[in-house]
Structure formats: structure tokens, C-alpha cells
Amino acid sequence: MNHLALGYRRFGEPESVLQPEISASGPLRPDMLRVQMICSPINASDLIPVTGAYRHRTPLPAVAGYEGVGVVIEGPLSLRGKRVLPLRGQGTWQQVVDCPAELAIPVPDGIDSVLAGRAYINPLAAQMLIALYPPRGKRVLLTAAGSDCAVLLGQWARSAGAVEVYGIHRSSVHADKLAAMGITPVSQENTAKIAQIAAQTDIVYDATGGGLAETILGALPESGLFVCYGLLSGKPFRQQPQVRWFHIRNTLDVLSAAAWQREFHAIWPKLQASQYGDVTLFAFSEWRAALAYYRQAGRTSKPMLTMMPRYL
DSSP: OEEEEEEESSOSOHHHHOEEEEEEOOOOOTTEEEEEEEEEEOOHHHHTGGGTTTGGGOOSSEEOOSOOEEEEEESOTTTTTOEEEOOSSSOSSBSEEEEEGGGOEEOOTTSOHHHHTTSSHHHHHHHHHHHHSOOTTSEEEESSTTSHHHHHHHHHHHHTTOSEEEEEESSGGGHHHHHHTTOEEEETTOHHHHHHHHTTOSEEEESOOHHHHHHHHHHSOTTOEEEEOOOTTSOOOOOOTTEEEOOHHHHHTTOOHHHHHHHHHHHHHHHHTSOOOEEEEEEGGGHHHHHHHHHOTTOOEEEEEESOGGGO
């Protein structure tokens, strides 16, 4: 079976090195599923490996994309025609994906495909962060608070018993949405206010690093925890005793297949009950426009590539 894939044969800026290619699917192994993709979002975690940031664990050539949802077209009869998340196998920015059957996540009937396609990277990271660094009875500070992961972190921290949740945002368009979720918005430009809040914070969930991390750490009490799960600024910061690092890839390495399935069993009801970011759909052939939209400053929705629009 031939299908279209968005791949790269060298590292560099995604707009320069990503190219549509015709890929051929060979015989399917007994322990695998073959999935026809419905849609797949564009996340920072999809683009960073393309640049070569993780070249030591990214063999070339490669297909981009880490998450998405599709329909099983080959595998056990009981699964054919069912929607699954074909994760931890091949790159998801292609029309057909082969994935390990034991790691494919069944999608409940009540979950629409657009939501299901974004149920992995950000929800799983948020859920694991809450479990590893519980916010019950604590004051929480989020950076990049308008991002999908931080939005879930804020809501789930409140549900888990956080006393207060503050969210630092770059664009004013996020302020009202954060407030509606019970997250107190704080402008990234207001460094005095950030330092004042940080001085009374118990846990920081940080996705930016750089100068903002330095500002927060400069005011954070010695008893506070600064949990960094991303470096969206592209800039490092000085290490201090309060800093902890979270990399979702490291946690996956120690999860059994059964534990992996349990994580998503817990995610589905929380995701349905939460406010999540909006989505802008792009046909798979319009991937360049989708990337351009992703780069837009102040955008308020997530670009998503669609391979089978009739399932949306």
C-alpha cells in the first residue's frame, strides 16, 4: 500500500527540510496494527526533533509527528474500523501508520476525533506532572499558561486541591480564558508582579526556561519546587536546588503496556470535563500553511492536519 508521508532526510528548520514523500507499507507483523490516520496536531514536540535537537535518538530518514488518531484497517478483526491512537510507533504525519498493537489506545465512542487526536502529548504530561509533584494544599504558578499543557495543568491542579493557581501569559488574548478556568492570569511583562507571586509559590510548572525562569527562581522560597518540562524560550537558566526536570520520554521507558493503557483510561474522563484549546483544521496537503499558522504570534488555536475529514 502506497501512501503520502511528511518526512525529512536531514535536520534543519521544518519548513526547509520537511518534504511530502510516497511511502510503501510492507507486510504487517502479527504484533502490529495498521491505522489510516484521521488527523494529527502540530506541537512543539513534533518540530523540535526535526531541527536535530535530539539527533542522537532520531535516526534518519524519519516521518514527523508524535500523536494523532486513526482507524484500524489491518489487524485483529475485533479492532478493524475502530478508532485508536497509534502511538509510539511510526511518525503520525502520514496517511497510514503501523504501531505496536499493545500500545495502541482505543478511543471511547463519546470522544470526538479532534479531541482524541490531542490526547497524548499534553494531557499525559499534565497528568504525570500532577502525579509526580502533587499540588494539593499548595500555591501553583504556571508559565506559558496559554499553552495546551499549561491549560490542563492549571485545571487539573485545581481539581487536585491546589489552593491557588496563577498563570503567566505572553498575550492578553489568553487572560479572559484563563480566568474562566479559575486560573489567575499574570502578564509576562509584569516582572514585579511575577516576583511577588513567586515569593509565595509552592510549585512552579515551567515550560519556558530562560529569563522568566531566572526571575521566578530569584524569588521562589527555598521550600518551593520549580519543575521544568520544556524550554520554549530556547534559552537555559542557572540550576538551583529547587529545580526538577520532567521529560515525558523518560517516564515512558519504565511504563509497562498495561500501565500505559491505564494512563489513558484516567485521561479520557478528565479531558472530556476540561476546557481545552481551540483547533484550526488544515488539509494534509496544506501542511506549509499549517506550519505558518503555528508560527503566528498570538494565535489562539492549535493547527491540526486532517487526512480523513469525513471522520471529523
